[in-house]
Amino acid sequence: MEVQKPWLTLYPEEIPHELLLDDGKSLHDYLKQSALEFPTKTAIHFLGKELSYSEVYNQSLKLANYFQSLGLQKDERVSIMLPNCPQAVIAYYGVLLAGGIVVQTNPLYMERELEYQLKDSESTFIITLDLLYPRVSKMKALTKIKHIIVTSIKDYLPFPKNLLYPMIQKKQNQLVVKVEHEGTTHQFKKIMEIAQPDIEIHDCDPINDIALLQYTGGTTGFPKGVMLTHHNVASNTKMCSTWMYKCKRGEESILGIIPFFHVYGMTTVMNLSVMQGYKMILLPKFDAKDALKTIGKLKPTLFPGAPTIYIALLNHPDIQKYDLSSIKCCISGSAPLPVEVQEKFEQVTGGRLVEGYGLSETSPVTHANFIWGERKKGSIGVPWPNTEAIVYSYERDGIAEPNELGEIAIRGPQVMKGYWNKKEETEATFKDDWLLTGDIGYMDEAGYFYIVDRKKDMILAGGYNIYPREIEEVLYEHEKVLEVVVAGVPDPYRGETVKAYIVLKDGQDATTEEFNEYARKHLAAYKVPRIYEFRDELPKTAVGKILRRALVDEEKEKMKNAN
Template sequence: MESQKPWLSLYPTEIPHQINIDQKPLHYYLEQSALEFPNKIAIHFLGKELTYSDLYDQSLKLANYFQSLGLEKGDRVSIMLPNCPQAVISYYAVLLAGGIVVQTNPLYMERELEYQLKDSESTFIVTLDLLYPRVSKMKALTNLRHIIVTSIKDYLPFPKNLLYPFVQKKQNQIVVKVEHEGNTHLFKKIMELSKPSVEVPTYIPSEDVALLQYTGGTTGFPKGVMLSHENVVSNTKMCASWMYKCKRGEESVLGIIPFFHVYGMTTVMNLSVMQSFKMILLPKFDATDTLKTIEKLKPTLFPGAPTIYIALLNHPDIHKYNLSSIDCCISGSAPLPVEIQEKFEQLTGGKLVEGYGLSEASPVTHSNFIWGKRKKGSIGVPWPNTDSVVLSYENGGIAEPNELGEIAIRGPQVMQGYWNKKEETEATIKDGWLLTGDIGYMDEEGYFYIVDRKKDMIIAGGFNIYPREIEEILYEHEKVKEVVVAGIPDPYRGETVKAYIVLKDNQHATAEEFNEYARKHLAAYKVPHIYEFREDLPKTAVGKILRRALVDEEKEKMKNAN
């Protein structure tokens, strides 16, 4: 099955159709940046700075320590940290020591953590002191042998490091005392004890797995996506080629998207290390802190998610801050409303384009051109070395332009498969093509459009309804801050359309007002039958709105009502 790749004729001359993928392991690029730019700032974290030489040195120390504890090639190591220097050091240390990184969400509760540790068979974990009580319970339940514990204060500058425990107490956070003994190891102590030298194993980048990236698990149990060194290196190189105006060793990247999310890992951490950029890390998203950071530290690149840009645009004091340093942003993890894109570009003077990807593709596969032709509402065109087709529902072959079908992808960034899940792998990868589960189409020029997730499509009264189309309309309403549309059970129509709306500050509205508005813009069968106004919406750590959680909530309500 071969596509015609009409999009290649649209590429600016600066973007190659094919890029050379070095057969180098991921950690090679940290070593190169440390050699080429030893004194350049690699990480800025709440006032503390590390150079590329520091970052490489400390990664080697931790890698050495891992090996002294018996870590062997292929062993899994969980990293359960927010965005902080230790997260970057740990990631590269695991790879240098021969391990496989298992990114673990710090928000996981015991049940979720136990599942992931058991499924990945992780024997090591690096975590925060705050999370130690939760993590230490896992030793009796899983294969976990060693826990390496760090604290946010370990990488804070003076006097913030001394004040940190008092801030914790003030915020009613537990203050945990952990000792460096037995199978519990202190990160700070390791940096004092260990040597910056390690026996790095030999890798075959196209075969050796660099990380297990667990999918969100909004349906069923999360699956570990096996990404090889080549998968991640190729996607990072594609990203660098797409941002061709960004100069090696000169840019600053705002790191708010969590590194335990594959999008933050590639577009912030791995891209920065490969291109010797400065990472400006924030451990959590706060709109005011983000605006202050942009004004003070002047990042040029700002990968984000729509909810982050929406929160900033709705900040009451946004016009008091200078955001003009921002040159480009690629938005990922969820559809970007056109309204938000236009407002953010007006405000910063930079470019904000929508990209598309999934964990199974390391993650990015498509994007609009940052400096070139863009189409509103489109996810753009496939990246270099990447092929994409729409599979027709009629005959399973390649769909005609503008015909709806399932989007499929092929390229060097596509996963090796799901960890220990042969059947799921075979159902997802067919003849080398990754089936995304997304419904969309390609226009005559080669621009792709996502209509919706297969599983999110609403079937009401026999009509196929796509939530994204309704959300785009509702986002244009001047009172709307955030919105999500879902299909909820209905005894008559099978499903009915419900809109969950968060209003902008100091706004009031009624369901009648929105019903009248929607009827002007949508066919009658697409108009929501129910409107619910909420203070906030359930989200993942990366800011993706959890539509499925709202549907489950509705089902629970109905069950209790009966």
């Protein structure tokens, strides 16, 4: 299929159409490079504690040395189950330097989810927090885990916070766990004291060697391990730095709220910082007030986030007390960005907030709006350099015409190698050498792409195809709405019907009738929600993506119990 690329004529002159990619460089080569170029520059700021690039590299080498002393072999899988903290960065590069494959693991996983991922990935090592040790230790009898490395938030806190931390834990009724450095349980802090920064260097083929298994969200079926190579992730990181062409090497600072165990945070905060010598300002969890205080005090210039994060900040009652003007630019990912949120955030910060698009299978970014150029509201923007995108029409078995709906497909150096141990699922996800995203959308004549909805989220009601995102955009414009998600729920007559789940802004009251009247003014009758449910909060993933599928499953369970 011959691919037309009208979007290339839209590129600002600072963004090349094709990048010269470092095919021979591994991800850990970039850490070594920054440690040599910026040895004393702050790589990580964590709750008052700072680590330089040479310190991060040195500690990553020590951890790699310790892994190898325990017998870690090339391509063995190591699970990292940590929030955003210095240990998460050191562990990531330590695993890669030792020749292992990183398995990013959500610290919120309960035992069943953790057991599934550790079994599927066949991980032999896991690095986790002391708070999580009781849960993780049970996995040794159930999986192939041989060694558990345990760390604590206080290990990288400055004095006197490190001494006060256990008291704060007790005060907040958090579990205080004491773990000894013995047998197959190892203390991260002790490793840093006893290990040497000398390692056996394994040959790395960046194009073919897997750097990490990035598990999909599992919102539909069981999560799958996405095999991302060093080249996949490094290519996408280089595209990201090119897109932000006004940012200066070695001079920017990034607010790291998006978790590193999510591919978006891993690329746009951790790998981007390491590649470009930026400072990472890390927060172990998202709290709106803490985030506002941090921006006001530490003045980050870049702030990748998710719509729910920006919404929470904009609706915080104290937002006017903080100076957010340091923020130059933000790329929003993981979920559609409502236009109203984009405009309001730019007004408050004076920076630029644009929507990007991607998926775990593409390391993750494939499209974004121009940060300092023309952009179109409601669009995910245009493909990044070296990235090809088409809208695949099933009707014509080929490329759709401009403005014709179809499934978006991607080709480029950031596209995964496949799913771990899932040959059939891998083959079903590719058509020839194009990755099928599962997202329904279209491209306009200029080359801007638009997502209408997930193929699996489309609502089929009374013979009509209804796309939840369109309805959500309308409801987000209502002055009382804080968050909203729309889903198709079972209906005996229409097959499915449209239901809106709404979280109101603080102090607001509303009725179904009020929203019904509002929706009818802006939507065709068949798209208007038939049911409204007002909630205090919506179920979300750790990165802030609203779990539409969880709400649909709730409805199905209700119906089953009613019958």
